Amino acid sequence: MQIFINGEKLGLENSISVEKLLLSREHDIAQVAVELNGKIIRRASLSETLLNDGDVLEVVTLVGGG
């Protein structure tokens, strides 16, 4: 299956949770907010939210800005 994470295609062998994907990419769960197909996934639900083929993920954080 294939998903999109921050605008980039990513192939996955099987459906895993959003949390597992983020941890595999070394993201600190406490320092990101996640949108799946345009809807915010609360931090507490990341472990139980499974990814499906074609899902679009946005993973955002704080950066410098004025």
Place this chain on the structure above:
Amino acid sequence: MTLQIGNTVLRNRLIIGSGKYKSLDDASKCIEESQAEMITVAIRRTPQSKAGEKTLWDIIPQDMHILPNTAGCYTVDDCIRTAMLARELLGDQRGRFIKVEVIGDEKTLYPDVQGTIDATAALVKEGFICMPYISNDPIACMRLIDVGAHAVMPLASPIGSGLGIANPYQMQTVIEVIREHCIKQSRELPIIIDAGVGVASDASIAMEMGVDGVLVNTAIACAHDAPRMARAIRLATEGGREAYLAGRIDKKLYASASSPVQGRFTSSPTQ
């Protein structure tokens, strides 16, 4: 000497930005030198992290208020979306503030006034403490107050321009109209100059005019010695506030001697 935004009290009237610093270390020193209690941040896609690499999260003190912006949003929907993500990111308590920005044009980065008003109205209903970035237009500021903004942040000149208060007469009008509007509504609401400060004196002049605070990013971050400029602008903000409270003298066209004429033992000027 405090600045109140919603129920939050800041002891320092300078709000600092976190963008454009030469290094994280520089940004950290500027936070310290500015003594600011609130810092703006942007919300962006998380970069692929490198283990052990320091990020902005590591240098923002735990007790510092974070003011996420919606910079780069050109529609009301994107602004609201960004605000909701910021709140999810920071949690309901620390993520209660939002610097509402709906940009109208890439070249000037002037706000889309109607979009800013609509986004502010929606975000106030969502429970955010809304601090919109807006044109130095008294009517736009009044409309923001009407929809429940918790502060108004008129621009002094374009973002990052360093032009200072480009139109001081207009700014004076904005301040007076907002004050009168607030009195009619029995509200108190801070006016914070956002965008355009280039150097310490700009902050001081704004404060002397009676605004409640200044938000500064580029002038500090891009100064040759950024931490020193952070200190300079902090002192100028404080100095300007003191001067405003002290009350300036009226301007006169001609001289008025500081030393008495009476008791003078030297001759008068020859006619």
